[in-house]
Amino acid sequence: MSKPYKLSAFAGKIIAVDGPAGAGKSTTARLLAARLGYIYLDTGAMYRAVTLFALKNNILPEDGVALTETARKLTIEFRVEGNINKVYLNGADVTYLIRTPEVTKAVSAVSAHAGVREALVRLQREIGKKGNVVAEGRDTTSVVFPEADLKIYLDASIAERARRRVLDFARMNLPTTVEEQTKELTRRDALDSGRSASPLMRTGDAIVVDTTNLSIEEQVDRIIKLAKSRFIKL
Numbered sequence: 001m002s003k004p005y006k007l008s009a010f011a012g013k014i015i016a017v018d019g020p021a022g023a024g025k026s027t028t029a030r031l032l033a034a035r036l037g038y039i040y041l042d043t044g045a046m047y048r049a050v051t052l053f054a055l056k057n058n059i060l061p062e063d064g065v066a067l068t069e070t071a072r073k074l075t076i077e078f079r080v081e082g083n084i085n086k087v088y089l090n091g092a093d094v095t096y097l098i099r100t101p102e103v104t105k106a107v108s109a110v111s112a113h114a115g116v117r118e119a120l121v122r123l124q125r126e127i128g129k130k131g132n133v134v135a136e137g138r139d140t141t142s143v144v145f146p147e148a149d150l151k152i153y154l155d156a157s158i159a160e161r162a163r164r165r166v167l168d169f170a171r172m173n174l175p176t177t178v179e180e181q182t183k184e185l186t187r188r189d190a191l192d193s194g195r196s197a198s199p200l201m202r203t204g205d206a207i208v209v210d211t212t213n214l215s216i217e218e219q220v221d222r223i224i225k226l227a228k229s230r231f232i233k234l
């Protein structure tokens, strides 16, 4: 006979999901949060929101001082509407505007500024205070929530990541090619891993989940299984 499922074991926990672009972090984290009734903390969306604001207000991605000031002042909120995790910037819905190629291109440079990171990490920790959070993003396992209850590092081959990016862009009616996306991902990986402020890295206590041959459902199932074995003490 199977043992009763201890729901309380999941209360107040933080699951942090890290990994390179295109590994399936966003979709996996969103579905994981929905399955567990947790908040989905999309940290990349916050860096994208700052980038969008900068592009619209002629602040250069290199201008760390102005960007830091911007990151401290902006109001960024997440609201679940239907089953969409909407992103609001100073009260305006920017869910889709933050995904354009222009923002994607500039966001690595914006997120490399220590002052920007400091401001956004503070906000992320505030949101994470009560737990019941799936935090997704580059430094969530290392810097934002080093004490997370479960750390997952999602990875996938570059070919598969590029293929997924092409599908993502096609959904937004933006044609691109696997070659183009392979180049772009290689560029972003190098920028994100090589920067001095919170580089992309795998912490020793993160569990690697290689998603190359997994469907989204399989990825989520695998993480829930890992969470159960971590949280439920039998």
Ligand code: DC
Pocket: 021, 043, 044, 045, 047, 048, 107, 108, 111, 112, 136, 137, 138, 139, 140, 188, 192
């Ligand atoms: O996951 P994403 O593509 O939405 O992330 C957008 C950019 O923001 C990406 O270049 C890495 C950066 N980022 C970051 O530096 N730290 C985070 N915690 C999340 C994202």
